[in-house]
Amino acid sequence: MVKIQGAPQMSLAPNSGFVWGVSTSSFQIEGAARIDGRGDSIWDVYCREPGRVRNGDTGETACDHYHRYKEDVALMRDLGIDAYRFSISWPRVLPKGRGAANEAGLAFYDRLIDELLASGIEPWICLYHWDLPLALHELGGWQNRDIAGWFADYTALIARRYGDRVRRFATFNEPCVFTLFGYGFGWNAPGIADADALHRAIHHVNLSHGAALEVLRAAVPHASLGAIHNRQPCFPAGPNVDDAAAARHFAEYWNDAFPHPQFFASYPPALAKAIEPFQKPGDMALIAGPVDWFGLNHYLPHYIKADPNVIGATFGAPPPDVPRTTIGWPIEPKAFRDSLLDIHRRFGLTIYVTENGTASDDTPDSSGHVEDVGRIAYLQAYTNAMQDAIAAGADVRGYFVWSLLDNFEWTSGYDQRFGLVYVDFPTQRRIPKASARWYASLITGKRRPSVPQISKNSAEAITATR
Ligand code: IFM
8 A cells, every 4th residue: 555645845846946847758748640740650550560569559649749839838937946858859850860961850959949938848859769760771770880979969959959048958758668669579669689689789779878978968058968767676586596596687677777887887797798799899888978967757666586588587576465557557656766866875976767657547527527536646656755865875866757748558559548738639629638737836835636545456546436
């Protein structure tokens, strides 16, 4: 049982400098996939392959944010958020991934950034949130070392175009997830399950991160730079020694394949030998270029079991008594507190929580309201855990809810709703949920609505109050 505790304390009060925000990503919300010159990404193609995505869903229309961005920025303004983290669609601005830029695509982000600034919301740009241009994938994509140069050129285009108005840049969102799922397990685009492909991809993403930092430092005065990592405790799923070893091994891939080289200029032991053949002199110094903050995406701790896959480890079941969200993820705010403190101790850097949130089975009631009390309980428990970490010394300066809108949840399609705002996909009507009102009142420091405790299954909590 997760206890809902009292109000956040003074350090998160309005005007404390703490950044409250929301996060999204290009492929998950923009739609307009074949409009104004956008090229295909690996996810466009993956969605077209039968059986890859639930219900055959695609990103063709998504939340139609490309056309409705003004309405979406107005929703953010109503929430009272300080900052909005979004990603640039690489194939929208460079349809072939390199070479000729697409002015119409670039102009879309001009309009979005200007609308945000006019609304008093700081834009935070993430350069890569998984939608690799297909044309680059056909040249080897993340397996081709040349991608570090392609990524640097793309970064230069973005820095030159938006650096006059944007100061906050993240290089990558969750590199451990898109490399492991896309090249190691074959569960996400481009659907490859191969150890060599995985290790090449890991190293080339790290190289691209370092190259992008250099470009951004040179092009954007006062830039504030980071990368966004999904870093969680990894526990053995069972009591046997194999699961214990698998959990340790998995953690080196999940938690350390990117932060370790980026902060300490070396790979963790499980990866070092496998990656050696792809390394060249000077790589590690480039990869370990200085950053200004650590972006943490946190949802759940992992329960890991041994498996005969490319890394010998996969996800097992959480303990049966742990409550779960509708997507099946365990709700354990203590793991969030522990992650924040662990990152603080290891990396000694300011932390921004760049994603946290929950899927829930939301539907409008007969009066058209979406009373997502399970999400409120989750967010309250997790922001309280963050508060505990801050009180214990972690230098956390911001928190972004995933996500503003219900959106395309990768291979789950539109089945899993993560938004503070409900999206009726057939009509594209937006309905701010009860959690949106709760988040707005958290930000302004007003008294928050009381919420039920999270029960064994948060979906039950939601249904029970309808
Ligand atoms: O939707 C994703 C996002 O793209 C990356 N972080 C986790 C979210 C929820 O699964």
